[in-house]
Amino acid sequence: MSSSTLRSPFATDGTIRGFVMRTLLSLLTALMVAAPGSVLQAHHSFAATYDASKPVTFSGAVTKVEFRNPHIWVFLDVKDGDKVTNWGCEGGAPIQLFRQGWRPDTLKQGDEISVEGFAARDGKPVCNMRVIKTGEGRRVFAGAANDGAPGGTTSGTGR
Amino acid sequence: MGTTRLVWWCAASAVAGIVAGTLGSTLAAQGSRGTQAPRPYVQAGPQPNGTPVPRTAWGKADLSGVWNKRPHGGTNMALGVQPLPFTPAGLKAYNDVWNHVDPTSRCVFPGVPRVNNSPYPVQIIHLPDKVIFHYEYMHNFRLIHTDGRPHPKEILPSLMGHSVGKWDGDTLVIDTIGLTDRTWLDDHGNRHSDALHVTERFRRISADQLRYDATIDDPKFYTKPWSNGWIMPLSPADWEIGEYACTDFNQASDGGHLQPGPLDGSLRNGTAMPLPAAAPRGGGPGPGGGTAPPGR
Numbered sequence: 436m437s438s439s440t441l442r443s444p445f446a447t448d449g450t451i452r453g454f455v456m457r458t459l460l461s462l463l464t465a466l467m468v469a470a471p472g473s474v475l476q477a478h479h480s481f482a483a484t485y486d487a488s489k490p491v492t493f494s495g496a497v498t499k500v501e502f503r504n505p506h507i508w509v510f511l512d513v514k515d516g517d518k519v520t521n522w523g524c525e526g527g528a529p530i531q532l533f534r535q536g537w538r539p540d541t542l543k544q545g546d547e548i549s550v551e552g553f554a555a556r557d558g559k560p561v562c563n564m565r566v567i568k569t570g571e572g573r574r575v576f577a578g579a580a581n582d583g584a585p586g587g588t589t590s591g592t593g594r
Numbered sequence: 595m596g597t598t599r600l601v602w603w604c605a606a607s608a609v610a611g612i613v614a615g616t617l618g619s620t621l622a623a624q625g626s627r628g629t630q631a632p633r634p635y636v637q638a639g640p641q642p643n644g645t646p647v648p649r650t651a652w653g654k655a656d657l658s659g660v661w662n663k664r665p666h667g668g669t670n671m672a673l674g675v676q677p678l679p680f681t682p683a684g685l686k687a688y689n690d691v692w693n694h695v696d697p698t699s700r701c702v703f704p705g706v707p708r709v710n711n712s713p714y715p716v717q718i719i720h721l722p723d724k725v726i727f728h729y730e731y732m733h734n735f736r737l738i739h740t741d742g743r744p745h746p747k748e749i750l751p752s753l754m755g756h757s758v759g760k761w762d763g764d765t766l767v768i769d770t771i772g773l774t775d776r777t778w779l780d781d782h783g784n785r786h787s788d789a790l791h792v793t794e795r796f797r798r799i800s801a802d803q804l805r806y807d808a809t810i811d812d813p814k815f816y817t818k819p820w821s822n823g824w825i826m827p828l829s830p831a832d833w834e835i836g837e838y839a840c841t842d843f844n845q846a847s848d849g850g851h852l853q854p855g856p857l858d859g860s861l862r863n864g865t866a867m868p869l870p871a872a873a874p875r876g877g878g879p880g881p882g883g884g885t886a887p888p889g890r
Contacts, residue, residue: 482853482858482859483695483846483857504840523845529837530714530836561849
């Protein structure tokens with residue numbers, strides 16, 4: 436993904452304006468997390484599906500992004516030797532992520548990303564993503580705080 | 595609150611609940627239903643900031659605005675209200691939560707008061723004879739008449755119940771009955787029966803703060819009413835209520851991944867909670883308070 440197409444506030448576009456915006460937005464996000472009016476929330480929360488004792492980290496190519504209610508899903512092919520598993524990972528609510536600067540095309544099919552999250556309780560290749568990093572080293576907020584997952588609002592710069 | 599304290603707190607809740615359940619059954623047998631005054635404001639969360647309260651053209655403290663109703667992500671309606679005065683049936687339902695998937699995970703409306711401790715903002719439209727609540731969460735609404743009408747004689751039980759409002763000075767008091775037993779009180783798995791009667795109080799206490807209190811009166815599950823409350827901050831000025839739909843692409847539910855138990859992760863191993871060394875009680879905040887368990 437070329438940097439010019441990035442719309443996330445955490446995008447790296449190398450310009451002064453980008454730096455200022457990034458700094459301001461990061462600060463704003465940090466404040467939103469720290470302030471009483473924290474806006475980062477999600478529902479059908481974490482414990483209904485995911486296991487806090489099963490942290491997972493993996494990388495792969497995005498195969499599909501569903502920027503849809505109630506929570507976005509990012510699917511990616513994860514290689515383990517010759518075996519390829521298509522993981523589906525749940526994020527936050529579209530309206531919330533939109534308010535934070537995410538757009539439906541922030542991640543695209545084919546993007547190489549790494550995901551940090553927690554695996555499903557039922558053992559299927561499903562995860563709750565807390566942080567996504569792109570191949571450019573860009574760290575984007577993926578998950579949803581305040582949903583009962585460990586780490587809460589403290590992990591990731593884009594929270 | 596550290597993890598250890600959380601464990602103790604959960605444990606204390608269970609033990610206190612058992613004790614309260616025993617005591618409660620005695621009280622219930624005596625036909626005694628006490629009352630509980632609204633809790634004093636003791637939260638560690640935001641405090642009233644004294645900024646001027648906007649007023650409507652007809653002089654009321656104006657409730658209008660988009661409010662970030664679950665400011666801290668707190669999910670336990672009974673936090674700081676321990677021990678809960680369980681009846682035996684109420685305690686049984688509380689402990690049985692592990693055997694059920696949270697109804698909101700299946701897109702059942704949150705009910706009352708849970709609609710107010712669920713995430714996502716609410717827009718309040720304050721009119722002379724009614725107050726309208728537009729909830730982003732599940733695209734829900736409540737229309738509260740404040741023209742003095744009573745509840746209808748016959749009410750078809752519903753997930754959000756039937757509500758009427760009245761003004762107590764600058765405080766909107768909403769009375770809700772006609773609820774089912776198919777909703778829960780919060781993400782923590784606190785439960786209610788179909789006898790639930792909720793009294794909610796909304797008051798704008800500053801330019802950007804709304805004080806919320808709810809009293810849970812459920813004679814089937816609790817021997818006496820209990821209350822909790824917190825402050826809802828005004829949302830950023832550019833926020834509009836957007837679309838949170840529960841059923842468009844709900845893979846957690848449609849994909850069959852949902853598991854039983856409370857949404858907030860408590861009781862997650864499904865076992866009875868251990869005896870605490872000491873039972874902390876009282877003094878804690880409500881759902882908006884500052885000592886919520888980690889990761890909330």
